Amino acid sequence: xxxxxxxxxxxxxxxxxxxxxALSLVIVWRAAxxxxxxxxxxATAAVFAAFAVTGATGSFWAGLAAALLAGAALSAAVxxxxxxxxxxxxxxxxxxxxxxxxxxxxxxxxxxxxxxxRPMVAPFDERPLVVGGVPLLSPYDLFVLVVALxxxxxxxxxxxxxxxxxQLRASAAAPEVSRLLGVRVPRMVxxxxxxxxxxxxxAALLLVPTELGLNAHSADLLFVHAFTVAVLGGLDSPTGAxxxxxxxxxxxxxxxxxLGAGVAPLAVLALLTLVLLVRPGGIFAxxxxxxx
Amino acid sequence: MTTTRPAGPAxxxxxxxxxxxxxxxxxxxxxxxAIAATFLLDPYRNYQLAVVAATFCATSxxxxxxxxxxxxxxxxxxxxxxxxxxYALAVNAAAGAGLDGDGVAALVRVVVGLVGALVASGAVxxxxxxxxxxxxxxxxxxxxxxMVVALPALATQVPALGGDQGLAVPFEAxxxxxxxxxxxxxxxxxxxxxxxxxxxxxxxxxxxGRAGLRMRAVHGDETAxxxxxxxxxxxxxxxxxxxxxxxxxGGAVLCLVTQSVGPGRYDLAFSLLLVVAAVVGxxxxxxxxxxxxxxxxxxxxxxxxxxxxxxxxxxxxQRLSGNLAVLVFGALLIVVTLAWPGGxxxxxxxxxxxxxxxxxxxxxxxxxxxxxxxxxxx
Numbered sequence: 001x002x003x004x005x006x007x008x009x010x011x012x013x014x015x016x017x018x019x020x021x022a023l024s025l026v027i028v029w030r031a032a033x034x035x036x037x038x039x040x041x042x043a044t045a046a047v048f049a050a051f052a053v054t055g056a057t058g059s060f061w062a063g064l065a066a067a068l069l070a071g072a073a074l075s076a077a078v079x080x081x082x083x084x085x086x087x088x089x090x091x092x093x094x095x096x097x098x099x100x101x102x103x104x105x106x107x108x109x110x111x112x113x114x115x116x117x118r119p120m121v122a123p124f125d126e127r128p129l130v131v132g133g134v135p136l137l138s139p140y141d142l143f144v145l146v147v148a149l150x151x152x153x154x155x156x157x158x159x160x161x162x163x164x165x166x167q168l169r170a171s172a173a174a175p176e177v178s179r180l181l182g183v184r185v186p187r188m189v190x191x192x193x194x195x196x197x198x199x200x201x202x203a204a205l206l207l208v209p210t211e212l213g214l215n216a217h218s219a220d221l222l223f224v225h226a227f228t229v230a231v232l233g234g235l236d237s238p239t240g241a242x243x244x245x246x247x248x249x250x251x252x253x254x255x256x257x258x259l260g261a262g263v264a265p266l267a268v269l270a271l272l273t274l275v276l277l278v279r280p281g282g283i284f285a286x287x288x289x290x291x292x
Numbered sequence: 293m294t295t296t297r298p299a300g301p302a303x304x305x306x307x308x309x310x311x312x313x314x315x316x317x318x319x320x321x322x323x324x325x326a327i328a329a330t331f332l333l334d335p336y337r338n339y340q341l342a343v344v345a346a347t348f349c350a351t352s353x354x355x356x357x358x359x360x361x362x363x364x365x366x367x368x369x370x371x372x373x374x375x376x377x378x379y380a381l382a383v384n385a386a387a388g389a390g391l392d393g394d395g396v397a398a399l400v401r402v403v404v405g406l407v408g409a410l411v412a413s414g415a416v417x418x419x420x421x422x423x424x425x426x427x428x429x430x431x432x433x434x435x436x437x438x439m440v441v442a443l444p445a446l447a448t449q450v451p452a453l454g455g456d457q458g459l460a461v462p463f464e465a466x467x468x469x470x471x472x473x474x475x476x477x478x479x480x481x482x483x484x485x486x487x488x489x490x491x492x493x494x495x496x497x498x499x500x501g502r503a504g505l506r507m508r509a510v511h512g513d514e515t516a517x518x519x520x521x522x523x524x525x526x527x528x529x530x531x532x533x534x535x536x537x538x539x540x541x542g543g544a545v546l547c548l549v550t551q552s553v554g555p556g557r558y559d560l561a562f563s564l565l566l567v568v569a570a571v572v573g574x575x576x577x578x579x580x581x582x583x584x585x586x587x588x589x590x591x592x593x594x595x596x597x598x599x600x601x602x603x604x605x606x607x608x609x610q611r612l613s614g615n616l617a618v619l620v621f622g623a624l625l626i627v628v629t630l631a632w633p634g635g636x637x638x639x640x641x642x643x644x645x646x647x648x649x650x651x652x653x654x655x656x657x658x659x660x661x662x663x664x665x666x667x668x669x670x
Contacts, residue, residue: 035430037437085630094434096363096571096629099564103440103622105617114611220560227434234429262449265442272438276423276431 005240007257013141015249016148022229022241024200029235036099040223041105046071046201060123067201075197107214117213228272335477340387342484342549348585349542351569353535359576367436369563374416375409375540376553379561382408409544417536421529447555458554491541511545570619574637578612592617
């Protein structure tokens with residue numbers, strides 16, 4: 001019973017990180033109608049920037065700020081430099097360019113930093129607190145929980161409660177009409193990418209201290225999990241991303257705890273296949289057929 | 293020249309070969325040419341040729357799938373692995389059942405292994421195809437991506453697949469009759485070339501015939517295709533299965549040549565290399581797939597050779613190994629997609645017919661005639 005509670009709590013913290021990353025996919029999807037397969041690579045590059053800044057200044061918080069800035073800047077550059085030039089008639093060229101970008105970024109990081117995992121120190125204690133005899137979350141997990149929920153709330157407020165959010169949503173939903181009404185659509189698309197890049201970098205940064213360490217492929221699995229979440233919840237739905245993220249996080253945590261870490265990727269694949277075969281629209285989506 | 297080409301079998305002048313016959317003749321000639329070429333190569337080159345042939349099986353299937361039906365699979369390495377495991381399991385079962393000798397027994401064993409590869413890759417491909425028929429664009433790509441990532445876990449969890457080490461298969465020696473003529477690498481290259489021919493020729497026939505037309509129709513507009521009596525789901529599943537079978541044969545060849553199959557070889561990086569080969573060669577073009585396969589096999593080796601010869605420090609060399617080639621491939625992928633869609637095939641085929649593929653500008657012959665006399669219109 002203690003074990004179950006502990007695994008559920010850990011799954012919740014991991015799941016919120018996955019949810020954050022999935023949310024970043026949803027933001028790009030809403031802004032540009034494409035799944036950014038390069039999200040993990042840009043986020044990892046941003047975490048490397050954070051690693052360098054933390055190493056130079058000794059402050060985790062400076063690194064955090066650097067990750068957010070680097071993620072936003074890199075994503076905006078990707079949108080301006082590459083994605084804007086991609087033919088939009090079918091989703092295929094966009095995906096292929098993103099995959100090319102993944103290869104370029106990961107191999108460049110591999111050349112620059114080598115294959116070994118660099119340990120990253122968490123700003124808080126990682127040993128779980130014991131509440132009433134049951135080991136629960138560690139202070140770092142609590143920090144992750146608070147940050148993730150705060151960012152989700154902030155994004156919800158930004159998209160639903162501000163004029164900027166209205167412009168972002170409008171330019172994604174009806175670009176032509178928005179342009180006629182005076183919304184600078186290209187600027188909004190770039191802003192959406194930058195926002196998404198910052199969120200993805202934050203998610204990757206929160207994840208790395210709980211894993212082996214930082215290398216060029218640190219966020220690959222995070223992307224696969226987040227994609228599963230996006231499919232589970234539907235790419236259009238932030239609520240779906242949040243609920244799906246927690247669901248996947250808890251699933252991975254339970255499977256890892258009871259069956260072993262080796263089974264977790266299979267469980268995620270099984271979940272993804274099941275959802276795609278039984279309900280290809282996602283659990284929170286309304287459309288019948290997934291179109292891209 | 294395209295305007296005078298007969299539009300179908302019904303308009304074919306008597307006494308000429310049908311399209312299928314032309315493809316078969318060309319395939320036979322190319323196979324003989326490739327086999328003849330093995331005599332010019334040293335053993336290591338022949339080994340590389342066998343690997344290129346195996347990769348060609350997978351890239352040809354992938355280029356057909358992506359170019360004609362628009363379904364992007366990032367998981368063709370898994371289909372190759374399925375073929376490799378199917379081959380290994382079948383060959384080992386056959387060897388256990390008494391087919392462990394040389395000569396005819398070895399040949400039968402290889403054929404049994406190839407059938408095993410076809411069954412395994414066909415099963416995996418059929419399942420993926422069923423999912424793919426209901427999904428579009430990023431969803432299929434994501435599902436296949438998750439499969440590649442899960443492959444090592446699957447290999448370690450299922451005891452029959454032999455864990456991280458994978459499975460070993462018996463060494464296929466040169467048959468007695470040929471042992472004075474060829475060494476083992478050349479013999480393996482021959483086997484690889486023949487299997488590649490058997491894998492790719494059906495794809496070429498498929499592509500040029502009605503099935504190819506249906507695939508393009510579904511890719512162009514699903515609703516219109518449905519109205520014309522074409523079932524998009526069936527076409528997509530069929531294309532995926534055909535593509536998987538070819539990839540599975542490639543995996544079988546790779547298993548035969550390297551005498552083992554394991555999860556390490558079929559990782560995400562290799563899967564992405566297959567995509568690179570298909571895109572750089574030109575989506576939809578089988579000749580481009582061959583060129584792309586040669587590129588992705590030979591360039592990493594070339595990069596390693598060059599960095600070894602230049603004499604960079606050991607630490608840097610270790611970092612460059614693998615990464616530099618991937619960097620080049622990624623850049624190629626971006627540049628080709630943005631600036632040079634159509635790839636190598638488009639560059640070489642400009643004087644001939646337009647490459648059939650995702651390009652919407654490939655028009656029926658009648659339009660070309662009406663367009664030609666009015667160049668001043670625009």
